[in-house]
Amino acid sequence: MEIPSKYNALSVENKWYDYWMQNKYFHSVPDDREPYTIVIPPPNVTGVLHMGHMLNNTIQDVLIRRARLMGKNACWVPGTDHASIATEAKVVAKLKEQGIDKNDLSREEFLKHAWEWTEEYGGVILEQLKKLGCSCDWDRTKFTMDDDMSEAVIKVFVDLYNKGLIYRGYRMVNWDPEAKTTLSDEEVNHVEKQGLLYYLEYQVEGSDEKLTIATTRPETIFGDTAICINPNDERFTHLKGKKAIVPICGRVIPIIEDEYVDVEFGTGCLKVTPAHDENDKVLGDKHQLEVVDIFNDDASLNSFGMHYEGQDRFVVRKAISKELEDAGILVKTENHINKVGTSERTKAVIEPRLSDQWFLKMEDLAQPAIDAVLKNGDIKLFPKKFENTYRHWMENIRDWNISRQLLWGQQIPAFYYGDGKEDFVVAETLDDALKLAQEKTNNANLKAEDLRQETDALDTWFSSWLWPMSVFDGIRNPENEEIKYYYPTNDLVTGPDILFFWVARMIISGYEYKDEKPFENVYLTGLVRDKQRRKMSKSLGNSPDALKLIEEYTADGVRVGLLLSSAAGNDLMFDEALCQQGKGFGNKIWNAFQLTNLWEVADIAQPESSKIALEWYESKFQSVLLEIEDHFSKYRLSDALMAIYKLIYDDFCGWMLEMVKPAYQQPIDRVTYDKVMSIFEDNLKIVHPFMPFLTEDIWQYIKERSPEEALIIAKWPEAKPINTTLISEFDFASEVISGIRNIRKQKNIAFKDAIKFSVVNNEKSSTTFDAVISKLGNLEQFEYVNEPVEGALTFRVKSNEYFIPMEGSIDVEAEIKKLTEELNYTEGFLKSVQKKLSNERFVAGAPEQVVAAEKKKEADALAKIETITASLASLK
Secondary structure, eight states, X not given: OOOOSSOOHHHHHHHHHHHHHHTTTTOOOOOSSOEEEEEOOOOBTTOOOOHHHHHHHHHHHHHHHHHHHTTOEEEEEOEEBOOHHHHHHHHHHHHHHTTOOGGGSOHHHHHHHHHHHHHHHTTHHHHHHHHHTOOOOGGGOEETTSHHHHHHHHHHHHHHHHTTOEEEEEEEEEEETTTTEEEOGGGEEEEEEEEEEEEEEEEETTSSOEEEEEESOGGGGGGOOEEEEOTTOGGGGGGTTOEEEOTTTOOEEEEEEOTTSOTTSTTSEEEEOTTSOHHHHHHHHHTTOOOOXXXXXXXXXXXXXXXXXXXXXXXXXXXXXXXHHHTXXXXXXXXXXXXXXXXXXXXXXXXXXXXXXXXXXXXXXXXHHHHHHHTSOSSEEESTTHHHHHHHHHHTOOOEEOEESOSSSOBOOEEEOSSSTTOEEEOSSHHHHHHHHHHHHTOTTOOGGGOEEOOOEEOTHHHHTTHHHHTTTTTTOTTOHHHHHHXXXXXXXXXXXXXXXXXXXXXXXXXXXXXXXXXXXXXXXXOEEOTTSOBXXXXXXXXXXXXXXXXXXXXXXXXXXXXXXXXXXXXXXOOHHHHHHHHHHHHHHHHHHHHHHHOOEESOOOOHHHHHHHHHHHHHHHHHHHHHHHHHHTTOHHHHHHHHHHIIIIIIIIIIHHHHOOOTTOOEEHHHHHHHHHHHHHHHHHHTTTSHHHHHHHHHHHSOOOGGGOGGGSOOOOOOOOOHHHHHHHHHHHHXXXXXXXXXXXXXXXXXXXXXXXXXXXXXXXXTTHHHHHHHHTEEEEEEOSSOOTTEEEEEETTEEEEEEOTTSSOHHHHHHHHHHHHHHHHHHHHHHHHHHTOHHHHHXXXXXXXXXXXXXXXXXXXXXXXXXXXXXXHO
């Protein structure tokens, strides 16, 4: 098989991905092997590959490929989430372009458009993941709106309702006026915004007295139904039982008393708007106040807004402040910073709103999930620091608002048979609902057409919280073979931003429906940021095109670049230079293979230098293998990669290949060659999870392989005994070799010129690597002596002294002059350091690490002076 001189990533990546797919290496079915399962955090069906996806899925692929190499039955389930708000918004926008208003369509008509859109644009991201090398079991691809997935969601809703855990309630909710739907508390981001505090005067009825109220929202005065004062506030005791008049609309409202009002805050008077503030709603219920909702569902004012009817709330805020100012009611304004709730999806400012919604009681459901993470350690979070975040959320959990005023999503299986709020039944099918309704009404004549299904859809997270079970049909068929084999899954890789949205809820549903954890470990990645620490986003224009990165730096290069900059749970400072480094690493491995491929192999004796080099590298490999295993066990993937990088780049390419390389135009012995290729194969195995394409390509070039012998399903290297003595002896020998090379470089002694070499072995160091030192130093003579060699250049490693006789190789006088200048400079430097260290104030006052650094400078300077002095003595 002819091996190309250059690595062509594009053709290689396509070739091997197709090969893996054809041979179904990614596909898993239950067997007698230990399963290793990952379910993908399903990206939005509307999504395209961005840097966060790249990081998250690279990590998952590394874990799944390593598990495969370790002989486990690796199953990585891919899929997408229907993302109700985001997808519906895109479909609505597309319809608008076509001149179609969503409100003019029936549910069936709209869903037809939504499915057409999904089929045309959905799943693009999954195809893009293939370019990254992701080895998902594509035969198992799921979508949260697949029929079987939807059936599971409906089944769970009905079950939880029948258990008394789902209820319908009239509550204050978070309203997204752009998506025109309610949101759960977790879908609201609280953002600090600069605004104004408006001081308004309310007339006390029947007198000239006025009360000053401070508000950030003057447009809501149309919904005021009381003014509240603290009963202990002596400033206002005379107002007890009186009434006030709301400006502009003229509504007469009671002045009520409640200790909820903070006498120290603002003016001590609070306007109460029960329809548009959660705390005001509590006050309103307590004091039986009227509730006046002044907003339409798009946050424009309704008829209660009088002459502002139909205008947007923020437009009205400006206009009404002008009207109030002109009327002398607006006393003053002040700059004010407050936290404003915004929709996580649409970024619209949230409007608190009273609404009939469906809720899931969470307190009791959450307890097993709290215990699993925080008490018995059944589920481990990496990094552990996120346990505090988890604790805060879970121990302050509120009932989950699970209904959404959307068409795209699973329709809530509640069926109304009358006009009353309680005139409904909950059932999985219309037929079941009809039977229940007939029983409930005691009316056998009730027909299916008499029932109206709830128009709301379920929150997207209500489908994805079942993901680890539903992808294996574990809800509909809890006893099926697949759920028993693959569940619980092993590792979940996701971002900390959805620790509560998704991770915690999956844990909750897992214990509720399987009485078992859904996964063992949760690896939480950081956010991908640019070099300026800014979060990558389209709006900032700082997020590179993922596919273009792959095109420029290769898929393997990008994978390495991402992981070199990613420590578990910490934000990733992404730099394209790291992708270039990853690509360069790939080239290094390719060039190493090219080198071995050029060697001519002969049945000749094995040199001692090669024998010891191979023994050393095998022990070094085993020590790094142990290190890698430890990093993987702690989900320190970037550390594992760096250990592999150094092993192959420095130890294998930089040292071992040099140690065994035959002389120019000479053959290599067969024993050494075979061992080198065996070692090369082990290197490829440990790199493969990180760089799958390059490694498979080289693996297949090394020798003819059957599909059963592909690298992707090869066997992870086995642990073997480690000769630590050999490793430390090499570390010493490598310093000696570096010393020889430095002198050759400094004195311009060509490597082809063999040199004599002597050592005073004060350390009594091992002679194991002498043959290697001779080869890599090109020594014609290597002898141990008891006294320093006259007229030679010298260097030290620990207390050992090494000598290279000059014998006319250099200008001795020029060398003495150069060394004298260097000695004078170093002695001057030493004096300045010692002066600083003799200053008691400096030593006492400077940070410990600064003093330590100065002491190291002193020690280094003393050692250098000793070496230079010895060299000068030998030259003189």
